[in-house]
Amino acid sequence: MTELTSLTFSHDAWGRLLMTYGDGRTCSGVEPIRCFPITDPESSIALVDSDGHELLTLPTLNALNPTARKVLELELSARDFVPVIRRVISASNPNPPCRWVVETDRGETSFQLESEDDIRKLGPHRIMVADSNGIRYSIPDTRQLDSATQRIVQRLV
Structure with missing residues (x-):
C-alpha cells in the first residue's frame, strides 16, 4: 500500500505530470481523473499513466500532503472545463x-x-x-x- 502523504508531484521538461512515490520510483505522464466529478468531486481521484492504466486511486485529496494536493488541484482544474x-x-x-x-x-x-x-x-x-x-x-x-x-x-x- 502506497503511503499517500509521501507522494510528490512535479512536471517534467515537456510539462507532463510526474508522480514520485516515497521510495523514489517515478511515473511520468500521470493524469488525475475525478471518478465522480459532479456528485463528489473531492473524493475518489484516479491517477492513471499515459496509457490510461490506473496507478492508484486517492480516496480524497485530503490524503495528500498540502504541496502535492495543490499541484493535483491545479491539474484537475485545468482538466475540468464545465462552464456555468x-x-x-x-x-x-x-x-x-x-x-x-x-x-x-x-x-x-x-x-x-x-x-x-x-x-x-x-x-x-x-x-x-x-x-x-x-x-x-x-x-x-x-x-x-x-x-x-x-x-x-x-x-x-
Missing part, C-alpha cells in the same frame, strides 16, 4: 434539435442540443447540459435563473 450557464439568450426551437445562445461564467457562446437526453437533472434544482460536441455545461440552481431561461430549461427537463 447563467442565462439562455435565445433558443432556435422550443425542442431539440435546437441551437442555444447562452451567457456563461466564461462569456457568451452558442451550441447545438441534439436531443432531450442532452439535458440531465442532477437534483431538485441542478442541471447538466451536454452540447453536440460533448462539452458539458452546468446550471447549479435553476431557481437563480431569470424567468425566460427557467421556462426554456423546464420545458426540456
Whole structure:
C-alpha cells in the first residue's frame, strides 16, 4: 500500500505530470481523473499513466500532503472545463434539435442540443447540459435563473 502523504508531484521538461512515490520510483505522464466529478468531486481521484492504466486511486485529496494536493488541484482544474450557464439568450426551437445562445461564467457562446437526453437533472434544482460536441455545461440552481431561461430549461427537463 502506497503511503499517500509521501507522494510528490512535479512536471517534467515537456510539462507532463510526474508522480514520485516515497521510495523514489517515478511515473511520468500521470493524469488525475475525478471518478465522480459532479456528485463528489473531492473524493475518489484516479491517477492513471499515459496509457490510461490506473496507478492508484486517492480516496480524497485530503490524503495528500498540502504541496502535492495543490499541484493535483491545479491539474484537475485545468482538466475540468464545465462552464456555468447563467442565462439562455435565445433558443432556435422550443425542442431539440435546437441551437442555444447562452451567457456563461466564461462569456457568451452558442451550441447545438441534439436531443432531450442532452439535458440531465442532477437534483431538485441542478442541471447538466451536454452540447453536440460533448462539452458539458452546468446550471447549479435553476431557481437563480431569470424567468425566460427557467421556462426554456423546464420545458426540456
